[in-house]
Amino acid sequence: MAQALLQSAVEFDARPQAVKPPKVLAVKGLGKAWSSQQRVLDDITFDLHAGELVAVIGRSGAGKSTLLHLLNGTLTASEGEMIAWRDEVPVQDITRLNRREMRQWRSECGMIFQDFCLVPRLDVLTNVLLGRLSQTSTFKSFFKVFSLTDRARAIELLQWMNMLPHALQRAENLSGGQMQRVAICRALMQNPKVLLADEPVASLDPKNTRRIMDVLRQISGQGISVMVNLHSVELVREYCTRVIGIAQGRIIFDGHPNQLNDNLLHQLYGDEISQLT
């Protein structure tokens, strides 16, 4: 007995093992065609893990926004599957959900849209609370009845984003950077597992750009998978843990940002490469 214990102790490898973060989404063979002549995405295959900050890059029209909308379920795929994983187990194919299941998925998969999509005439606090809509009954959401817990969470998020002084201001009176911060708070109100951001810094000055990228990094540090469409290779290199490059509707690169070289960038952007920062 003592001999057996000793033997197993010898065999046990006490060195720290690299633990891969849990998978949250497995995308396989995903495609989207707008018509028989217009195919935008083809055979898109990748896994997404908790805590990753993944950039999606490619020239204008490459299909970056389309990909995020497919993941979020706001667009329907032409073929392929997107398997959501929970607790290391595949649970459902996002391409085959009924309406109720899709509502649930959208609550797990927050999205920040390129044009923010705030309700202009509502105040900032209410806009943030609207992020809870998918988990609130229709009756309560129609009359904008939110629980004290939700209100406390919204205030906490606004404070974190330095937006609390603007909580009662109408969304339409905010600057672009402020709107972006409110849009992030609204997405986080859902407690998402995945956060998709479509060019979240496109219209921002350098200071606000850094502010938003810092926030996305913090969010991924909390274990949320963040996927972000970016046009700046410099930001990709500085902030992202992984980059997926799309050209002619296919993934031509999936790796660490410091593996991006001139040759790859040329394949991704062609002649537009000179316009990159």
Ligand SMILES: Nc1ncnc2c1ncn2[C@@H]1O[C@H](COP(=O)(O)OP(=O)(O)OP(=O)(O)O)[C@@H](O)[C@H]1O
């Ligand atoms: N609703 C639609 N119907 C038909 N074609 C569309 C539709 N939406 C997008 N497209 C086309 O799909 C292609 C990919 O568009 P998408 O918006 O995904 O590109 P993108 O990579 O996000 O570009 P950008 O960097 O300019 O935002 C483009 O050729 C676009 O014209």
Ligand SMILES: [Mg+2]
């Ligand atoms: Mg786009």
